[in-house]
Amino acid sequence: MSHDAEHVAEPPIADSGPTGLEPQDPIVRATEWQKPLRRALALAAIAAAGALAVVVVALALAATTPEYGFRPNADSRGWALHPLVLAPRAGCVRCHAHQVALLDANAHATTSCQGCHGAGTDHENAPRPGDVDMAIPASAICVRCHSSSVGRPVTVPQITISRHYTEACLDCHNPHTAVATRPPVVTHPLEHLPACIVCHGPDGFQARNQRHPLEPTDDAACLRCHAVGRGRIDVPVGPR
Amino acid sequence: MTAARTVRVHVPIRPRQVPAWFASEWRSMSRPLRAWLLVLTGVCAFGAVAAVIALPPGWEVFGTSPTVEWGLLISAYVFFAVTTSGLCLTSSLGTVFGVNRFKPLERRHAILAILSLITAFGIIALDLHWPVRMIFGVVLSPAPTSPMWWMGVAYGGYLVILIVEIWSMFTIRQRLHQAACAAAAVMAIVAPLTLGAVFGVLVPRAFWHGLLSPALMVASALLSGTSLLALVFGAVGVLRLRDFRAARKRALPGVRLVLTVAILLVAALVAVRVLTGLASDDVVLARTTRNLLTGPLAPEFWGGRVLLGIIAPLVLVWWRRGRMDRRMLLAGAASLLGTFFDRTAFVLAAQVTPASSGTAGVISNPWATYHPSLIEISIVVGGVAFVALAYTLIERYVDLGESDLHSGLSLAPLRRLRARLAERRRPVEDRPT
Amino acid sequence: MTGDSPARVQEPGIADDATVAGELPPVTSSDTGFTPLIFEIPAISRRQFLAGGLAAGIGMVCGAGLVRVLGVVPVPPDGSPAVAGDPRWQFVVDTRACIGCGLCVLACKEENDVPLEAAFARTWVERHAVLADGSVRVDSPEGGIEGFPSQIEGIDAKTVRESFFEPRLCMQCHDSPCTVVCPVGATYKTSDGVVLVDSERCIGCGYCVVACPYGARYIIPAGDRLPGGKPGVADKCTLCYHRITRGQLPACVEVCPTGARAFGDLADSTSPMHERIKGAVALHPEYGTRPAVLYQGPIIDGTELA
Numbered sequence: 001m002s003h004d005a006e007h008v009a010e011p012p013i014a015d016s017g018p019t020g021l022e023p024q025d026p027i028v029r030a031t032e033w034q035k036p037l038r039r040a041l042a043l044a045a046i047a048a049a050g051a052l053a054v055v056v057v058a059l060a061l062a063a064t065t066p067e068y069g070f071r072p073n074a075d076s077r078g079w080a081l082h083p084l085v086l087a088p089r090a091g092c093v094r095c096h097a098h099q100v101a102l103l104d105a106n107a108h109a110t111t112s113c114q115g116c117h118g119a120g121t122d123h124e125n126a127p128r129p130g131d132v133d134m135a136i137p138a139s140a141i142c143v144r145c146h147s148s149s150v151g152r153p154v155t156v157p158q159i160t161i162s163r164h165y166t167e168a169c170l171d172c173h174n175p176h177t178a179v180a181t182r183p184p185v186v187t188h189p190l191e192h193l194p195a196c197i198v199c200h201g202p203d204g205f206q207a208r209n210q211r212h213p214l215e216p217t218d219d220a221a222c223l224r225c226h227a228v229g230r231g232r233i234d235v236p237v238g239p240r
Numbered sequence: 241m242t243a244a245r246t247v248r249v250h251v252p253i254r255p256r257q258v259p260a261w262f263a264s265e266w267r268s269m270s271r272p273l274r275a276w277l278l279v280l281t282g283v284c285a286f287g288a289v290a291a292v293i294a295l296p297p298g299w300e301v302f303g304t305s306p307t308v309e310w311g312l313l314i315s316a317y318v319f320f321a322v323t324t325s326g327l328c329l330t331s332s333l334g335t336v337f338g339v340n341r342f343k344p345l346e347r348r349h350a351i352l353a354i355l356s357l358i359t360a361f362g363i364i365a366l367d368l369h370w371p372v373r374m375i376f377g378v379v380l381s382p383a384p385t386s387p388m389w390w391m392g393v394a395y396g397g398y399l400v401i402l403i404v405e406i407w408s409m410f411t412i413r414q415r416l417h418q419a420a421c422a423a424a425a426v427m428a429i430v431a432p433l434t435l436g437a438v439f440g441v442l443v444p445r446a447f448w449h450g451l452l453s454p455a456l457m458v459a460s461a462l463l464s465g466t467s468l469l470a471l472v473f474g475a476v477g478v479l480r481l482r483d484f485r486a487a488r489k490r491a492l493p494g495v496r497l498v499l500t501v502a503i504l505l506v507a508a509l510v511a512v513r514v515l516t517g518l519a520s521d522d523v524v525l526a527r528t529t530r531n532l533l534t535g536p537l538a539p540e541f542w543g544g545r546v547l548l549g550i551i552a553p554l555v556l557v558w559w560r561r562g563r564m565d566r567r568m569l570l571a572g573a574a575s576l577l578g579t580f581f582d583r584t585a586f587v588l589a590a591q592v593t594p595a596s597s598g599t600a601g602v603i604s605n606p607w608a609t610y611h612p613s614l615i616e617i618s619i620v621v622g623g624v625a626f627v628a629l630a631y632t633l634i635e636r637y638v639d640l641g642e643s644d645l646h647s648g649l650s651l652a653p654l655r656r657l658r659a660r661l662a663e664r665r666r667p668v669e670d671r672p673t
Numbered sequence: 674m675t676g677d678s679p680a681r682v683q684e685p686g687i688a689d690d691a692t693v694a695g696e697l698p699p700v701t702s703s704d705t706g707f708t709p710l711i712f713e714i715p716a717i718s719r720r721q722f723l724a725g726g727l728a729a730g731i732g733m734v735c736g737a738g739l740v741r742v743l744g745v746v747p748v749p750p751d752g753s754p755a756v757a758g759d760p761r762w763q764f765v766v767d768t769r770a771c772i773g774c775g776l777c778v779l780a781c782k783e784e785n786d787v788p789l790e791a792a793f794a795r796t797w798v799e800r801h802a803v804l805a806d807g808s809v810r811v812d813s814p815e816g817g818i819e820g821f822p823s824q825i826e827g828i829d830a831k832t833v834r835e836s837f838f839e840p841r842l843c844m845q846c847h848d849s850p851c852t853v854v855c856p857v858g859a860t861y862k863t864s865d866g867v868v869l870v871d872s873e874r875c876i877g878c879g880y881c882v883v884a885c886p887y888g889a890r891y892i893i894p895a896g897d898r899l900p901g902g903k904p905g906v907a908d909k910c911t912l913c914y915h916r917i918t919r920g921q922l923p924a925c926v927e928v929c930p931t932g933a934r935a936f937g938d939l940a941d942s943t944s945p946m947h948e949r950i951k952g953a954v955a956l957h958p959e960y961g962t963r964p965a966v967l968y969q970g971p972i973i974d975g976t977e978l979a
Binding site for chain 3: 039042043044046047048049050051052053054055058075076079080081082083084085086088089108110111112114115118119140143144145147148149150151152153156160
Binding site: 296297299300304305306307309310367368369370371373374377378379380381382383385386387388389392416438441442443444445591594595596597598599600601602603605 | 737791792793794795797799801811812815816817853855858874875880882883884887890891892894895905961
């Protein structure tokens, strides 16, 4: 280490070569610049060039990138022009006045058609009725509001899903009238049933076509399997 | 009127000679230097690949979320940008305030400053989703209410000033250089102030809010700039570069003094931040401070800011055992690393503890989480490697020594360095295996 | 010349300074056909440089002014005073009425093409629970888009003293931090008081996301669902600007089954909103943002979190 230092301690300065600075003949003659008129003209030319450069850049941007183009306040207009997805309620009433009247006359009066049936603009604008069908709500829609939950106001009727008769709400309840018919008795001697997987997807208890063969039983029979802690209660219920 | 001059730079090398030139250069390097360059090139390449992956619209590869929108890249940007300012602060001590101790070494300041600033800009461009729009937007639709706009103007102007400073330094335009240095010294204070204001104006982010953020930025600018100089001058001494005596005798004691002052200043400001935070009635501020001291950011704070950034460099600098240049090298490295962790802690602290219970649907309870992705880490490490690689090459091929300068751009130090390295290499090769 | 000897092994092509010049004569175009690279920088005095720079600067400022006058660049409408006849939109959330069904979150995502990932929501619903020990727990699984599970994860329902749902959205502040901090004026306020983002000028810096005290903003991720048509730009609730300017309700208000969300025009003297805002308060009034979205019923704005 230290013996290296000896070599570099007094480095010979021998770098005065062609890369160094040598006085050259002036390319721009200073005398010309000292004439006031020429100087003023030159400065004006520089200023004009600067201004021109900015204008040219701005015009080029305006031509090539619309975001900096001639569109004052156009952006809010752009947002305003987005198409509707949820249709105006008046469109529902036009064809489905009966259902709307039923709805408005009972406990579900404040709910919106499209809250349960999904967005309706495509349905409304379809060339013929029936070309685009509205969704028949899945039970998952009902339990969004009517499953018991921490935080949910007690004024809303709530069920504990695992203790309810079935997860096919619409089998018994008419949401437009909010009236329940007698619940069907869901029976379970499993040998009478089709394979579970026909109705219940392997990715969760997504119940469909829930018309199990009738056979008399009572709640106690259900609760043998579906009581708290037996697995079923923890299965989350919700839309896919 | 100064007589007009022409600077002629001859590059007397034919294209087909380039491979042979590279080969001979490579042969002339010592083994550690080769390894150093290879490692740095490799890391740079790694970072470059990451950067290409992250080019818009590749920002999905970042670990950021709406809750923690500013992650590792912003921290690294702050780190590099503030380091640039710090270098100019210490540099201006020499040129503007006439502290001659640093004057002979100001070329290193300037080169490091511009490398650091270029890296900062590169990193922020990768973090921004539409960086090109920023250039146009800052010019064509100025937003003077936004500290970020001012920051963009300040650092953009800073880059121009640094270019003028370096150009005038190497072409020996004394008065222009003086003016550029003065302007750089002003920007060295203004720029970190605007950067601090970017954070300081955000009222809901109580940890950032207030005048302490800009003050901390300026103080830590001095700290990180001085740390980098300690690192470089330590390396100059340890590696016996050409002017290592000047570095040892004149620069290092000065750096040590400034480093100590800067560390104590930053320590005082950090203490103020923590104590006021703990004592505050502001629930968000108190919670943020607790998260910093005992929560998810505790490793960054205690290990980075306190241990690496304050205790280790102070001990290394003042513990009078071993050679000073080695201790300064280590102290600078520790302090820089500590400062980097402190930057991430600063940037993240206010975000992992937001005032709002949820952000865009995600609840931060008890705090928000952020894990930098491999891409982000690679970009930052690549940025560090870029600065080191570029600086090593510049140190090798450009005269960064004494700048009372009659030498200009010169390849002479290359020759001397090559000679010395070859000399050092010979005994190793001659040694029987 | 101590220590210089190994460097004497001169490789072809390198010729740096005077010492080498003897061994390798300077290459000129005449003998190789190769033109050496020569930069000729005409030197100017500092005064000339400064005067020229000043002139160029003045010229560029004039040019920028010209560009503004010509209207090449749109002036951001931020801060434009309300025009007479413009609506004064008012939004009220009633946390007593919200039942946490999440239909509003779903409808918002459908209506506005908001990305379906849980981390990117223009509106979401939080469940706040005050526990027996006085601490507060907040949850919002998937932002509430699929409703709420019956229990708060990890919390015994018996220990919950009080709980309620708190829908969240952009507060459409009158003094909005986001429009103040945007470095390019890409987020702005319309004359009818809605804060919007110009997705073609936003640079995606995330400053507004960080600045928003209500966590209402996010950066649109790349994907098929792009609310403003561009990825990588800030996005937030627009109050369904395309609906309200057509006389419709915002999608979330439209589908809300309990009237927990209400929307109207205060400029309309017959609007029921005049009644609804009585007693309504702002979230985080301490930040001075003056939101256009007000709350009724219990609120916990986050500062009480453990």
